[in-house]
Amino acid sequence: MKTVLKTKLPELFEKLANNYTVFVPAKIEGISRFAPYQNGLELALEENVLMPPKDIFFPQTEKMYKFKAKDQYLEIEDLPPEEGQQVIFGVRSCDLKSIDCLDQVFLTKGFVDAFYQDKRDRSILIGLSCVKPMENCFCSSMGVDPQKGVGADIQAYDLGDKVGFEAITEKGRELLGKIETLLVEEAASVPAVEKFVLTADIEGVPEKLKNMFDHPIWDDICRKCLNCSVCAFVCPTCHCFDIASEVRGEDGTKIRCWDTCMFDEYTRMAGGHQPRPGKKERVRNRFMHKLRYFPERYDMLLCTGCGRCVAKCPVNLDITAVIRKIKEAE
Amino acid sequence: MSDKVKKMQEIAREILEKGEAKVVIGWEKGTHWYLSPPAFIDKPEEVERLVWDDFCHNNLSKYLKDYVNHEGKVAIFVKGCDSRAFNRLLQDKQIERDKVILIGIPCHGLKDQDKAKELGENADIPKAKKCVECRYPNPLVYDYFIGEEKALDEVAAASEARDFSDVEAIETLSPDEKYEFWNKQYERCLRCYACRNVCPACSCRECIFDQTRVGWIGKANNASENQFFALTRAMHVAGLCIECGECERVCPMNIPIMLLNKKLIKDINLLFGPYDAGVDVDGKLPLGHFDKNDPEEFM
Amino acid sequence: MAVTAEDVKKINPLVPIRAKVIKIVQETPDVKTFHISTMDDKKPFDPMPGQLGMLSLPAIGEAMFSVTNKGESHIEMAIKSVGQLTEALHEIEVGQEVGIRGPYGNGFPVDYCKGKDILFIGGGIGLAPVRSLIMHCIKNRDDYGKLTVVYGARSKADLCFKEDLFENWPKVPNMDVFVTIDREEEGWDGHVGFVPAYVEELAPKPQVTVLCGPPVMIKFTLPTLQKMNFKDQDIITTLELRMKCGIGKCGRCNIGSCYVCLDGPVFTMEQLKDLPPEY
Numbered sequence: 001m002k003t004v005l006k007t008k009l010p011e012l013f014e015k016l017a018n019n020y021t022v023f024v025p026a027k028i029e030g031i032s033r034f035a036p037y038q039n040g041l042e043l044a045l046e047e048n049v050l051m052p053p054k055d056i057f058f059p060q061t062e063k064m065y066k067f068k069a070k071d072q073y074l075e076i077e078d079l080p081p082e083e084g085q086q087v088i089f090g091v092r093s094c095d096l097k098s099i100d101c102l103d104q105v106f107l108t109k110g111f112v113d114a115f116y117q118d119k120r121d122r123s124i125l126i127g128l129s130c131v132k133p134m135e136n137c138f139c140s141s142m143g144v145d146p147q148k149g150v151g152a153d154i155q156a157y158d159l160g161d162k163v164g165f166e167a168i169t170e171k172g173r174e175l176l177g178k179i180e181t182l183l184v185e186e187a188a189s190v191p192a193v194e195k196f197v198l199t200a201d202i203e204g205v206p207e208k209l210k211n212m213f214d215h216p217i218w219d220d221i222c223r224k225c226l227n228c229s230v231c232a233f234v235c236p237t238c239h240c241f242d243i244a245s246e247v248r249g250e251d252g253t254k255i256r257c258w259d260t261c262m263f264d265e266y267t268r269m270a271g272g273h274q275p276r277p278g279k280k281e282r283v284r285n286r287f288m289h290k291l292r293y294f295p296e297r298y299d300m301l302l303c304t305g306c307g308r309c310v311a312k313c314p315v316n317l318d319i320t321a322v323i324r325k326i327k328e329a330e
Numbered sequence: 331m332s333d334k335v336k337k338m339q340e341i342a343r344e345i346l347e348k349g350e351a352k353v354v355i356g357w358e359k360g361t362h363w364y365l366s367p368p369a370f371i372d373k374p375e376e377v378e379r380l381v382w383d384d385f386c387h388n389n390l391s392k393y394l395k396d397y398v399n400h401e402g403k404v405a406i407f408v409k410g411c412d413s414r415a416f417n418r419l420l421q422d423k424q425i426e427r428d429k430v431i432l433i434g435i436p437c438h439g440l441k442d443q444d445k446a447k448e449l450g451e452n453a454d455i456p457k458a459k460k461c462v463e464c465r466y467p468n469p470l471v472y473d474y475f476i477g478e479e480k481a482l483d484e485v486a487a488a489s490e491a492r493d494f495s496d497v498e499a500i501e502t503l504s505p506d507e508k509y510e511f512w513n514k515q516y517e518r519c520l521r522c523y524a525c526r527n528v529c530p531a532c533s534c535r536e537c538i539f540d541q542t543r544v545g546w547i548g549k550a551n552n553a554s555e556n557q558f559f560a561l562t563r564a565m566h567v568a569g570l571c572i573e574c575g576e577c578e579r580v581c582p583m584n585i586p587i588m589l590l591n592k593k594l595i596k597d598i599n600l601l602f603g604p605y606d607a608g609v610d611v612d613g614k615l616p617l618g619h620f621d622k623n624d625p626e627e628f629m
Numbered sequence: 630m631a632v633t634a635e636d637v638k639k640i641n642p643l644v645p646i647r648a649k650v651i652k653i654v655q656e657t658p659d660v661k662t663f664h665i666s667t668m669d670d671k672k673p674f675d676p677m678p679g680q681l682g683m684l685s686l687p688a689i690g691e692a693m694f695s696v697t698n699k700g701e702s703h704i705e706m707a708i709k710s711v712g713q714l715t716e717a718l719h720e721i722e723v724g725q726e727v728g729i730r731g732p733y734g735n736g737f738p739v740d741y742c743k744g745k746d747i748l749f750i751g752g753g754i755g756l757a758p759v760r761s762l763i764m765h766c767i768k769n770r771d772d773y774g775k776l777t778v779v780y781g782a783r784s785k786a787d788l789c790f791k792e793d794l795f796e797n798w799p800k801v802p803n804m805d806v807f808v809t810i811d812r813e814e815e816g817w818d819g820h821v822g823f824v825p826a827y828v829e830e831l832a833p834k835p836q837v838t839v840l841c842g843p844p845v846m847i848k849f850t851l852p853t854l855q856k857m858n859f860k861d862q863d864i865i866t867t868l869e870l871r872m873k874c875g876i877g878k879c880g881r882c883n884i885g886s887c888y889v890c891l892d893g894p895v896f897t898m899e900q901l902k903d904l905p906p907e908y
Contacts, residue, residue: 245687246550257549
């Protein structure tokens with residue numbers, strides 16, 4: 001396996017940064033997230049980052065096109081294309097799986113989302129294996145292998161003081177070639193994953209939920225929810241968005257930005273009709289979407305067990321507890 | 331099990347068995363030992379879920395808004411800050427006193443969840459930041475009471491030690507430095523609205539931030555919209571903030587929201603005389619009425 | 630040649646093309662029909678009956694509307710003034726440039742309906758999506774059996790498409806049009822009463838029913854249709870939910886695992902029975 005000392009990673013990023021925008025896990029203002037590598041950036045490689053890589057492909061706020069509207073006149077203008085290849089280093093298996101989920105949403109079922117596709121096509125993904133699950137991690141329960149993710153161009157392995165690389169795709173092989181001089185070929189074994197603190201038994205849950213829309217369980221589960229969007233905004237798979245305009249005089253820009261089924265305005269119609277009027281309907285939709293609707297539509301769960309919502313929910317509305325309640329429900 | 335927890339469960343059981351309330355809202359153990367999230371108990375046999383420990387952070391009075399149109403009474407446990415939140419809602423006529431049974435529980439000061447997670451179960455875990463400066467650990471209003479009120483001299487000492495040094499540190503900055511400081515904080519705001527949704531002062535039926543179609547605030551996440559959000563929310567809760575610190579605790583981006591709130595509290599104290607929201611239900615709100623002695627330099 | 634929405638779909642389905650309003654018809658006090666062409670006088674896209682289009686005044690908003698009819702070089706959308714965008718649309722005049730993208734959604738099962746007698750039931754603005762199928766059946770008159778329209782509105786003034794209801798459609802061979810209003814009013818000598826009761830009274834014997842109207846009308850009409858022994862797959866309706874993208878990505882128009890913008894808006898009773906009642 002080709003390896004490099006962790007202490008030498010900045011050198012490696014530096015080298016790649018000559019040709020690519022290199023996103024790496026970093027700590028900025030106390031929050032860990034993916035950020036373009038630059039000298040002096042504080043790397044965050046010990047555990048997964050709080051903010052998932054989702055926003056690299058699907059930014060929280062994204063400009064879509066410009067327009068000019070004056071009296072009866074209208075002009076619609078595309079934005080100049082973004083260019084340049086980007087490397088995303090250190091994507092954990094849960095987040096690689098989430099990109100697989102996002103690919104399904106944005107690239108399949110008849111319509112291709114051009115904004116997402118463009119960023120996705122310009123990206124090279126380097127996965128990073130996990131050794132010690134964080135205490136809210138439960139990826140293995142959701143069918144994710146913490147040591148090897150799906151869809152990476154290169155899989156990197158945490159070898160303690162070193163990182164090992166294995167090229168998966170042609171793009172990955174090519175990229176590894178560019179940093180070859182920094183790598184050492186040596187025999188290395190990938191350490192086993194330590195025990196998970198949190199687990200979930202998902203077996204049969206999507207099928208069971210088919211008959212649980214009217215189950216009293218939702219009256220109970222929803223009660224402590226505050227209908228904020230912490231869960232959705234730290235989630236690597238939540239992908240709902242709103243489209244809005246920013247207007248200054250005659251000029252405007254259409255933007256899209258993250259939205260969530262927790263918010264009232266999300267489904268409220270212009271005439272006032274609200275198909276999901278309260279906490280119960282919204283909480284139910286969130287978990288149904290993750291555990292039943294998405295599997296029905298795309299044949300995969302919309303939860304990768306990254307544990308971010310468990311860690312950040314203000315009221316500890318824990319999806320593994322919800323799964324357990326669903327399993328136990330009569 | 332501590333005596334307090336036993337007592338808690340006894341009272342809850344009695345309330346449910348006698349049918350005095352249909353639901354008792356308290357705290358229960360969550361995913362980890364340092365989490366004690368809200369619990370909703372409907373049946374006497376479920377009261378054993380209830381706990382009282384170092385991590386019962388959630389301000390339960392917020393949930394009373396969900397029961398405004400509920401038949402029958404709701405029973406909730408209140409710490410000092412929860413009771414102030416209750417008073418605030420009562421003062422605004424958001425809830426009815428006789429529809430709520432309050433079970434007061436004096437608070438010893440809760441512990442920091444992040445530090446607990448970091449240091450482990452056997453370590454000496456520091457108090458949560460929001461609890462260090464607490465001046466109202468005892469419930470101000472209750473129907474049932476558990477345990478003993480915290481010694482008054484201790485409470486008085488905390489009052490004496492009222493500390494605005496963090497606010498003063500910001501006040502000494504130049505306008506540009508202040509701007510830079512707050513811009514940096516709110517640049518990372520996700521606008522998830524957890525701060526608003528957990529806040530007992532945020533009790534408007536329709537919130538300005540939900541009315542994006544009207545155009546008061548854009549949905550885009552950028553510096554100017556985020557600042558507008560931060561400032562508007564701070565001004566909206568000015569004079570109403572009961573300093574439970576929940577906004578800052580739940581913020582996933584660790585934004586020092588209480589620093590903004592404290593600045594406004596400090597200014598209100600200075601301009602209109604010392605005021606603690608949610609203490610006196612019958613009193614007038616400092617920003618809710620006009621007094622001919624109000625300062626009016628801005629006129 | 631200008632780029633059509635069909636081309637845009639291939640490039641970027643979320644970006645509308647520039648189009649113009651060439652005619653506005655005031656249908657009722659709060660419903661207007663807008664005729665829309667591309668800048669070079671072409672049809673913006675060629676929708677199937679029941680399909681949808683995203684219409685925008687970009688500075689104000691963008692919303693999904695059913696296409697009520699199409700001509701050689703334009704499409705028509707009948708729009709009720711209910712919110713910010715629709716109120717603004719009601720203010721515009723002929724010549725206004727708008728953004729448009731589409732077509733979206735599945736549309737009515739025109740082939741399945743071939744050779745069958747069809748009952749169209751509409752209430753208020755609910756006739757708008759159904760009209761596209763009625764117009765299709767009239768254009769291809771020989772392909773379909775007897776056409777029966779039962780339509781109701783609150784008052785005479787609230788009846789949409791009056792010219793069709795009272796002039797054009799009654800002249801179509803083997804087509805009956807029954808119109809009702811909720812309450813008696815001066816100058817109205819037609820039927821008075823609600824749509825569900827009127828359908829029961831008329832007791833038509835079609836093979837397929839297409840209905841669209843306010844939820845309350847649908848709720849009370851379904852038992853009538855069941856009494857008439859319709860099979861679930863022969864009761865067809867079209868739904869409306871809040872939409873933003875129109876292409877099954879933004880999430881909000883889901884009913885269970887279906888997206889109304891993509892898998893709908895047309896559903897049979899058979900399909901709806903398998904979905905959560907969340908619409």
